[in-house]
Amino acid sequence: xxxxxxxxxxxxxxxxxxxxxxLLKLPQASPRAHLTYTIGVTDVTINYGAPGVKNREVWGxxxxxxxxxxxxxxxxxxxxxxxxxRISQETIPAGTYTLYVLPVDSANWTLILSKQKGLWGTDGxxxxxxxxxxxxxxxxxxxxxxxxxxxxxxxxxxxxLHLHWANKKLVVPILVETHKQTMNQIKDSLSIASSTDWxxxxxxxxxxxxxxxxxxxxxxxxxxxxxxxENFYNVWLKAKLLAQKNEYMExxxxxxxxxxxxxxxxxxxxxxxxxxxDAAILxxxxxxxxx
Numbered sequence: 423x424x425x426x427x428x429x430x431x432x433x434x435x436x437x438x439x440x441x442x443x444x445l446l447k448l449p450q451a452s453p454r455a456h457l458t459y460t461i462g463v464t465d466v467t468i469n470y471g472a473p474g475v476k477n478r479e480v481w482g483x484x485x486x487x488x489x490x491x492x493x494x495x496x497x498x499x500x501x502x503x504x505x506x507x508r509i510s511q512e513t514i515p516a517g518t519y520t521l522y523v524l525p526v527d528s529a530n531w532t533l534i535l536s537k538q539k540g541l542w543g544t545d546g547x548x549x550x551x552x553x554x555x556x557x558x559x560x561x562x563x564x565x566x567x568x569x570x571x572x573x574x575x576x577x578x579x580x581x582x583l584h585l586h587w588a589n590k591k592l593v594v595p596i597l598v599e600t601h602k603q604t605m606n607q608i609k610d611s612l613s614i615a616s617s618t619d620w621x622x623x624x625x626x627x628x629x630x631x632x633x634x635x636x637x638x639x640x641x642x643x644x645x646x647x648x649x650x651x652e653n654f655y656n657v658w659l660k661a662k663l664l665a666q667k668n669e670y671m672e673x674x675x676x677x678x679x680x681x682x683x684x685x686x687x688x689x690x691x692x693x694x695x696x697x698x699x700d701a702a703i704l705x706x707x708x709x710x711x712x713x
Contacts, residue, residue, distance in 0.1 A: 430665060440568065443472040450471075450496075451473070451474075451495075452471040452473040452495030453661050454469065454472070455469070455470055455571070455641035456468075457469075459572075459573040459581065460576075460578070461573070461577075461598050461600070462578050462598050463597065463604050463607060464503060464504055464603060465502075465503075466501065466502070466503055466504075466573060466581070467502040468500070468521075468583075469500045469501075469502075470493065470495075470500075471494040471495030471496040472494065472569045472570065472573055473495040473569050474567050474568050474569075475567050475568075475587070480588040480590075481525065482525075482528065485525060486525075487525050487526060487527050488526065488527075489525075490522050490523075490524050490544050490546070491522060491523050491524065492522060492543040492544050493523045493585065494569060496654055497541075497542055497543070498520045498539075498540075498541045498542070499520065499521045499522075499540075499571075500518055500520055500539070501518070501519055502517070502518065502559045503515075503519075504514050504516055504518075505598065505681075506598075507596050507598050507604070508596070509554070509556060509594060509596055509597070512521050512554050514535065514553070514554070514621060515702055518539065519536060519537065520535070520537075520538055520541065521535060521536075522536060522544070522547070523585070523592065524555075528560075529560070530557065531557070531559070531560050531592060532557055533555070533557075534554070535552070535553045535554050536552050537553050538551040538555060539553075543620075545609075549573060553583055553598070556594075558592055560591060562591075563589060563590060563591035563592070564687035565588065566586045566587055566588060566589075566591075568587075569585075569699065570585075570586045571585055571586075572584045572586070573596070579599070579600050580596065580598065581595075581596050582596070583595075583596055586663055588692070601633065601635075602614040604629065606628065607659045608626045609663065612643075618650055618651070619650070620648075620656060621647075623643045624655060624656045625643045625664065626643050626657055627643045627659050627660075630643075630665060631659065631662050631663055634666060637663060637666065640663050640700060641660075644659050644660045644663060645660075647659075648660065652683070653683055653687065654680045654681070654683035654684040654686075654687065654690075654698075657680040659675070661673045661674075661680060661701070664676065665708075666680070668708075670705045675700045677701060677705065680698055681698060681699065
């Protein structure tokens with residue numbers, strides 16, 4: 423009996439040992455960092471290994487001039503765009519790219535986005551797979567011990583990708599067409615919305631009101647929302663839309679109706695009551711100014 427179980431026990435011990443090795447997590451000299459920033463509705467995700475300077479001379483030594491650098495440590499650095507973006511007027515389709523940097527010399531660097539994926543550093547790197555190569559000049563920067571990527575100066579339509587290590591910083595402007603991307607997402611959502619989902623149309627209308635654009639499209643959508651279920655909120659949205667078009671008489675009638683409907687749902691109406699009632703006062707004044 424002991425002879426029969428001995429190999430089985432040995433196998434179990436081996437498996438447990440292998441599992442322990444798999445689960446064991448040890449500190450890394452260059453830990454991975456995984457960051458996501460949002461510009462408008464576009465997510466930009468960066469995954470990289472973060473080496474330290476460790477009293478070494480980085481530029482021109484640890485990172486030689488004239489050679490493609492992995493722009494991080496260990497596995498290649500990746501950057502993912504959830505929508506189309508532009509860098510230096512170059513259009514970059516949504517997707518994941520491997521990011522490399524070619525430091526030509528101390529004042530001239532080249533940013534590379536490659537279609538290759540899954541490489542260890544630059545092993546197997548093929549320049550024929552480069553999607554773009556763009557020249558940039560690095561900036562002198564305060565000392566940074568650990569390589570750091572970040573996106574700063576974020577607005578609705580832009581952000582600036584920063585690569586900061588040792589005493590150098592590379593800054594890459596990223597531009598997005600947020601309104602175009604938002605409208606695409608809205609239309610996708612409307613195409614799959616249920617026939618009773620008035621809220622998705624209301625949200626789309628509210629976005630266009632905030633942008634003060636495409637009023638005719640907004641009017642179609644708000645009418646669709648009201649057709650599905652008339653309530654104080656979508657009636658209020660239509661009132662705001664008409665007021666934005668200087669149609670204050672009609673807007674005031676809808677404002678009055680929104681207040682009446684609001685009394686049927688006091689809990690939710692409470693958050694909008696002051697805004698709706700103040701708008702009525704303002705629109706009466708503007709109605710006379712327009713006329």
